[in-house]
Each structure stands twice: as structure tokens, then as C-alpha cells.
Amino acid sequence: MDRLPWLSPLDLDSRLAQAVRRIRARCGLEPRIGLTLGSGLGALVERLEDSLAWTTTELPDWPASTVAGHAGRLVLGRWAGVPVVALSGRSHRYEGHSLDRVTFGVRVMHALGAQAMIFTNAAGALNPEFVPGDLMLATDHLNWIGRRGLWTHPELIERRAGRRIARTFSLELERALLGAALEAGVPLRRGVLLGSHGPSYETAAEIRMAAALGVDAACMSTVHEATLAAHLGARVASISCITNRATGLAGAPLTHEEVTEVASRASAQLAAVLQRFFAADAA
Numbered sequence: 001m002d003r004l005p006w007l008s009p010l011d012l013d014s015r016l017a018q019a020v021r022r023i024r025a026r027c028g029l030e031p032r033i034g035l036t037l038g039s040g041l042g043a044l045v046e047r048l049e050d051s052l053a054w055t056t057t058e059l060p061d062w063p064a065s066t067v068a069g070h071a072g073r074l075v076l077g078r079w080a081g082v083p084v085v086a087l088s089g090r091s092h093r094y095e096g097h098s099l100d101r102v103t104f105g106v107r108v109m110h111a112l113g114a115q116a117m118i119f120t121n122a123a124g125a126l127n128p129e130f131v132p133g134d135l136m137l138a139t140d141h142l143n144w145i146g147r148r149g150l151w152t153h154p155e156l157i158e159r160r161a162g163r164r165i166a167r168t169f170s171l172e173l174e175r176a177l178l179g180a181a182l183e184a185g186v187p188l189r190r191g192v193l194l195g196s197h198g199p200s201y202e203t204a205a206e207i208r209m210a211a212a213l214g215v216d217a218a219c220m221s222t223v224h225e226a227t228l229a230a231h232l233g234a235r236v237a238s239i240s241c242i243t244n245r246a247t248g249l250a251g252a253p254l255t256h257e258e259v260t261e262v263a264s265r266a267s268a269q270l271a272a273v274l275q276r277f278f279a280a281d282a283a
Contacts, residue, residue, distance in 0.1 A: 034114035038121035040263025042088035051077030080278035123240035170235035180276035191216025195223030
């Protein structure tokens with residue numbers, strides 16, 4: 001079979017091995033959980049103890065983060081005693097990266113040992129009951145970004161042979177995170193997440209269509225990352241920070257500054273949920 005046209009000249013397995021070798025040269029910690037932090041939420045990596053950090057530009061073939069609120073740091077450390085690998089600031093499809101590069105961090109975290117992954121993002125609310133500052137746990141998602149990031153020949157062959165997973169999001173992680181939120185006294189809503197292409201916000205007509213399809217919140221990431229993580233065999237969860245009402249539902253135009261400011265304020269609630277979650281995992 002000919003090489004697929006969207007793969008770089010250096011095959012994905014080799015690119016992955018190079019990045020992992022660079023990390024392992026400094027740190028032997030094997031993380032149990034991978035954490036991806038979205039817009040305005042990157043400061044949560046400061047919760048990790050005994051940590052080592054890399055800027056993603058130090059790591060081979062890692063795409064640079066160019067969006068405000070996405071620092072582009074990979075951090076290995078412990079949260080409440082649990083070994084964690086955290087990505088502070090992801091790359092997005094709308095930045096011009098191919099999806100094999102956008103999802104590269106997922107592969108690296110899994111290769112380092114993460115068997116569970118929690119993705120976070122800033123999202124606009126379609127559900128009229130959601131308000132800025134709320135947190136939403138995804139029960140399912142719609143992918144408007146495009147290809148789902150399954151890029152290697154064996155993965156594509158396996159995908160054609162049949163569906164590997166019954167659902168993307170882990171019921172086990174969902175129960176654990178809901179329990180952690182209850183203990184922390186933080187309301188954790190549940191709903192369907194839309195991943196749209198960006199970088200422009202959705203139009204009011206697109207939001208009306210998405211709402212008719214059952215979407216509760218919309219972001220510009222996560223859906224392809226979560227799909228790949230589940231395909232790799234990881235347990236997956238996604239928590240959205242509701243930062244605004246979606247286009248056509250708010251009284252003023254949306255700005256990225258508004259999104260990151262609200263996400264930064266809500267990060268304390270997310271940190272409280274994750275603290276309880278990691279403490280229970282370590283017990």
C-alpha cells in the first residue's frame with residue numbers, strides 16, 4: 001500500500017519514538033493519567049508536584065502553540081500522589097496543522113504510560129440552562145472538525161474491519177468525576193459537546209442547527225483527541241468550562257479574551273474537582 005498523503009516523510013511511529021526518547025532522557029516517571037488543559041486553564045499544571053517541564057518546541061515534531069491562553073508546555077509530575085502528564089496548551093486544526101500533528105500529544109501521553117485521559121476546553125453554551133462559569137462533563141460529541149486523527153496504516157485497516165470501541169467517553173471516569181465534583185461541592189453538568197473547526201465562532205444559524213441536533217456546548221478542539229485516545233485504549237473524559245453563550249444567544253459579539261478570562265476564573269472549580277478525583281485515585 002502506498003504511503004498515505006497526509007503522513008509526513010518521517011513516519012508517525014518514528015516521530016513518536018523520538019519525542020518519547022527526549023522526554024525519557026530527563027524523566028522516568030510513568031504517568032497513569034494524561035491531562036490536556038484548554039484555553040485559560042493552563043495554570044493548573046502548577047498543581048503538579050516534583051514536576052519536570054518541556055516547552056513543546058523542545059520536543060521533536062511537536063507543533064507550536066500560537067493561540068493566546070495555550071502556553072505549549074508538557075509537564076510530568078504528581079497530583080495528590082498520582083503520576084500525571086499534563087499538556088498546558090494544545091494545538092488546533094485551524095492553526096494550519098494536519099490532524100496527525102494536532103493529536104501528536106495524545107500519542108505521546110499514551111506512549112509515556114497514560115491509560116486514562118481527561119481533556120478540558122473552553123466552550124460556548126447552547127443549552128439555555130448553562131451559564132458562564134459552569135463546568136460540563138461530555139456524555140458524547142459531534143465532530144465538525146473533520147478526520148478523527150487515526151493516521152497509521154494499521155489503525156485505518158483496523159477501523160475498516162470494525163469498530164473497536166462502543167463509546168468514546170468512559171462511564172467509569174464519568175462516575176468518578178461526578179463523585180469528585182459532589183465531594184468538592186462543584187456543580188458538574190452533563191451534555192453533548194460539539195467540536196467545530198474554527199478559528200471563527202459558529203454562526204447563529206449553525207448554532208441553531210447544532211442545538212436542534214442535541215448539542216449542549218461547542219468548542220474548537222477535543223473531539224478528535226478524545227476519539228484517538230479511546231481508539232488507543234485509554235479511558236477518556238472531557239470537561240468543558242462554559243465561558244460564554246454561543247453566537248446568537250448572547251447580547252454582544254464574542255471575543256477570545258472573554259473566553260480565556262472566564263476560563264481562568266473557573267479554573268479554581270475545575271482544580272477542586274480534579275483534586276478530589278486524584279486523591280480518590282491515589283487512595
